[in-house]
Amino acid sequence: MFTLDTDGRFQLFVQDTYTGTSYRYLQDLYYELPDDYEVESYVVQLSEDTTFFNEGSSSEGFEEFPFHLPNQRVEIEVVAENLPVVTERETPVTNDSRLLPVVEAESITTSPYTSEDFLEVHTPVEDNHYMLFLFDESFNREYLNILQEFASQIGERYDTYLDVIYHQPEYFETYMDIDEKPSFLLLDDSGEALRTADWQEVIDWFQQETAVSFPREGDRAWYDVLYE
Numbered sequence: 001m002f003t004l005d006t007d008g009r010f011q012l013f014v015q016d017t018y019t020g021t022s023y024r025y026l027q028d029l030y031y032e033l034p035d036d037y038e039v040e041s042y043v044v045q046l047s048e049d050t051t052f053f054n055e056g057s058s059s060e061g062f063e064e065f066p067f068h069l070p071n072q073r074v075e076i077e078v079v080a081e082n083l084p085v086v087t088e089r090e091t092p093v094t095n096d097s098r099l100l101p102v103v104e105a106e107s108i109t110t111s112p113y114t115s116e117d118f119l120e121v122h123t124p125v126e127d128n129h130y131m132l133f134l135f136d137e138s139f140n141r142e143y144l145n146i147l148q149e150f151a152s153q154i155g156e157r158y159d160t161y162l163d164v165i166y167h168q169p170e171y172f173e174t175y176m177d178i179d180e181k182p183s184f185l186l187l188d189d190s191g192e193a194l195r196t197a198d199w200q201e202v203i204d205w206f207q208q209e210t211a212v213s214f215p216r217e218g219d220r221a222w223y224d225v226l227y228e
Helices: 115-122 141-158 170-175 199-210 220-226
Strands: 002-004 009-016 038-045 051-054 074-078 102-110 129-135 161-165 183-188 191-196
Touching: 115 170, 115 191, 129 199, 141 161, 141 220, 183 199, 191 199
Parallel strands: 038 102, 051 102, 129 161
Antiparallel strands: 002 009, 009 038, 074 102, 129 183, 183 191
């Protein structure tokens, strides 16, 4: 479940033939959809009669409902029959919700939201794709720019894809269980691959895993290579 709009609607992701039943953030990321990509997803319309529940508790109001949490797991009773509806698409349904079937919700029940749910959103699907989150306010900005440029080029150079993410909202720290800084979190297609406060460990892990060497801080030769 994700993305509430001003008309009292949100998009419900059920499953597709790329990520299964797991919602993943794919906007602007590398992906290769399978042939005949199929998806089951709906636009859920709320009404004044829709009731909201937390799993194992009493009903709650619309205002307290956690629509903003990506990969929030929900169970929905709808005013509809003839479900499920599976359609073929050319782009990931999480990037484009146009022309999805609309269903009206009678009731919505949420499951407890966990750090695992949040990490799963950002876990790569492809086995040669990595997500690197930097929680370090003192991280050298010039070096960061070089790393991000390096990440934008290594797909073409080495068939390895890396996203370096530095500016995150505070809730990332909460749901990624970041208790101290600096912290570096690396995700691969199996989930959390490395969590460390030692930047050298990140460099060593990535080189051992992919045979691709990170630029070194202060090495101007990398700047010349990347910006030639």
